Amino acid sequence: MASSAGNKGIRLDSSKSRLKWIVLIFSVSISIGSIYYTNLLVQKLKEREKQQIELFAKTLEYTINEETGSNIYFITDKILIENKSIPTILTNDSGVIIDYRNIDIDSATMPLNAINRRLEQALSDMRATYDPIPVTVKDLTGEEIIYGYVNYNNSFLLSQLAYYPYIQLSVIAIFGIIAYIAFDYSKAAEQNRVWVGLAKETAHQLGTPISSLMAWVEFLREDPDFNNKQIIEELDKDVHRLQLITERFSSIGSIPVxxxxxxxxxxxxxxxxxxxxxxxxxxxxxxxxxxxxxxxxxxxxxxxxxxxxxxxxxxxxxxxxxxxxxxxxxxxxxxxxxxxxxxxxxxxxxxxxxxxxxxxxxxxxxxxxxxxxxxxxxxxxxxxxxxxxxxxxxxxxxxxxxxxxxx
Ligand SMILES: Nc1ncnc2c1ncn2[C@@H]1O[C@H](COP(=O)(O)OP(=O)(O)OP(=O)(O)O)[C@@H](O)[C@H]1O
Ligand SMILES: [Mg+2]
Missing domain, CATH: 3.30.565.10 (Histidine kinase-like ATPase, C-terminal domain)
Structure with a gap:
């Protein structure tokens, strides 16, 4: 019977570790699922932004062909198609920057060379990410020549979305770890209280009968009619043993010295x-x-x-x-x-x-x-x-x- 108590101990432990595995597998699947789904969204959004930029480039092309000499970005923006989120830089056919949109530049306060540096940086980032879209115009003979290039990059929203699941999962993981530690700590504190309480109570309960036994041993020792010394010695030993046990329980039930x-x-x-x-x-x-x-x-x-x-x-x-x-x-x-x-x-x-x-x-x-x-x-x-x-x-x-x- 008692050995089954041991088996129970083992089973309890293995079911705890099985639960740990289930929780682990579950959280890993949620993480993978959430990263996969967000990536899917990112791909879709990317596709849509690409289409939007292509349309934007086509509109530019059209505008240039129709309205020579005007501020073409302005016309495109205000009249034909609005782009408020995708960073773009329009360069001429030899790569000189003509205009830009949605790049974090405050032209009112920033010195010109700082603006230029930022634009150059943004341009090289764009070229590294996506191929520039050529904008062509028809010359007087009706032949198509390159007017310039539309360079673009992911919108702020898109780049944020790509990082989002990692940030979210890290926050959840940190929260989970803190919760686990707190739970573990409170469980240990509870176990501690049980140990200490039980030990103290045992020592306390043993105290009274032991004092009484000691008094009885003394009584027998003094009694002239009771002359079996060996019984007294054995009783005395057992009482001492009981005292030792009480001492142990009382030590474990308090902060031992x-x-x-x-x-x-x-x-x-x-x-x-x-x-x-x-x-x-x-x-x-x-x-x-x-x-x-x-x-x-x-x-x-x-x-x-x-x-x-x-x-x-x-x-x-x-x-x-x-x-x-x-x-x-x-x-x-x-x-x-x-x-x-x-x-x-x-x-x-x-x-x-x-x-x-x-x-x-x-x-x-x-x-x-x-x-x-x-x-x-x-x-x-x-x-x-x-x-x-x-x-x-x-x-x-x-x-x-x-x-x-x-x-
Ligand atoms: N020296 C040892 N050699 C082999 N097995 C051991 C030894 N010490 C402990 N064990 C194993 O560890 C188990 C747990 O020991 P533990 O002292 O915690 O409990 P127990 O001796 O079974 O019961 P009790 O609570 O009465 O001490 C034992 O049942 C035994 O299988
Ligand atoms: Mg043992």
Whole structure:
């Protein structure tokens, strides 16, 4: 039954990642669709502007043939066809600029050479984008000669439209990322509240019966009629164990106090406590590279982490094997505590999931031991805990990395 809880954990996680994929595919399709559709509109508009300019050029041609000597752009604009959006430059047959329209030039304020520079620039841009349309006239003999060229470029609207989907999608993407981060943050904050609340409540609830038990132990100790000392010792041990559990829950339910601690001593102390509680067929070795390895830790919580790692190691070895604990300096700023076993190991996909709440492969597991360890190390100690390496049927090493204490 309990193992199905673990499966549920895996399924929950995979359905979450499937949802992520669906959202991703959906957004990519929307983006592609919107860019494609806008491009289609841009092409249509381009076609229409081209037709408009061709018509404009034809009208010019007609006007020139009919009305020699007048301001032909003016006539064309005002009488025959109006062009208020497409930038155009009319040049003569040798490329000298005769007139222009819809180019961002304020002839009243701009000096002449600045106007010329801008016009030259606009002209070369136009030539690079579209072929100039020749405007022909009939000379006196009736033969067609080139009068000049109409150069043109995309209207402001058209160039804006081409960029539009990219701007729109970037804005949506930025909004989406911010929303995702905010959502993630509020989810983490909510989880935090649940953890802290539950831990505090547990510590609080345990407090009363433990005080009462302690009083009973004292009562029995003082009672001259009760002379079975061994029972008192065992009871006392259990009460202390319960006190330790309460202390752990109360530490996790508040901001735990970190003290500069010698890690070697702390690991040894924890293992001395654990030794009689795990199978005698498991050998425990502690190796340390340096006597003075210190870090800021909360002892009850750190012991809890080590206990969880060792219990998992014992389970993985099915009660027979060796646990090696290596304590070393990663760098000046880091302390590593590696816990290795020679148990059944983890496949790649399992190794990626061991810290997911509820992931377990055990009949009676809750899949919370490593989740708790991760929380203690990462949230309260600003360290890291991860599977350093694992090989199926050979063993696993978990690494805890903590910020080193300063000497
Ligand atoms: N040293 C290890 N070797 C092999 N597998 C491991 C090891 N440590 C953890 N695992 C795998 O990771 C799973 C999750 O471990 P975790 O401690 O979070 O939960 P659990 O031990 O199953 O249950 P509990 O909540 O009682 O600790 C385990 O069920 C096991 O499959
Ligand atoms: Mg466990």
């Amino acid at each position: 970190l003290n500069m601690t010698n890690i070697n001593d702390l690991v040894r102390k924890t293992m001395t406590y654990l030794r009689p509680r795990i199978s005698s067929k498991v050998e425990v070795n502690i190796h340390t590279l340096g006597d003075n390895i210190t870090a800021n830790v909360n002892a009850p919580l750190f012991e809890w982490v080590l206990e969880n790692l060792c219990k998992n190691a014992v389970d993985a070895m099915e009660g027979v094997g060796t646990i090696n604990i290596n304590i070393l300096h990663g760098s000046d700023r880091q302390v590593f505590i590696d816990v290795s076993d020679n148990g059944k190991g983890l496949s790649k996909s399992k190794a990626n999931q061991v810290f997911v709440p509820g992931f377990t492969t055990k009949k009676r597991g809750w899949g919370l031991g490593l989740t708790l360890a991760k929380r203690i190390i990462e949230t309260y100690h600003k360290g890291k805990i991860f599977v350093k390496n694992s090989e199926e049927n050979a063993g696993t090493t978990f690494r805890i990395s903590l910020p080193a204490g300063r000497h």
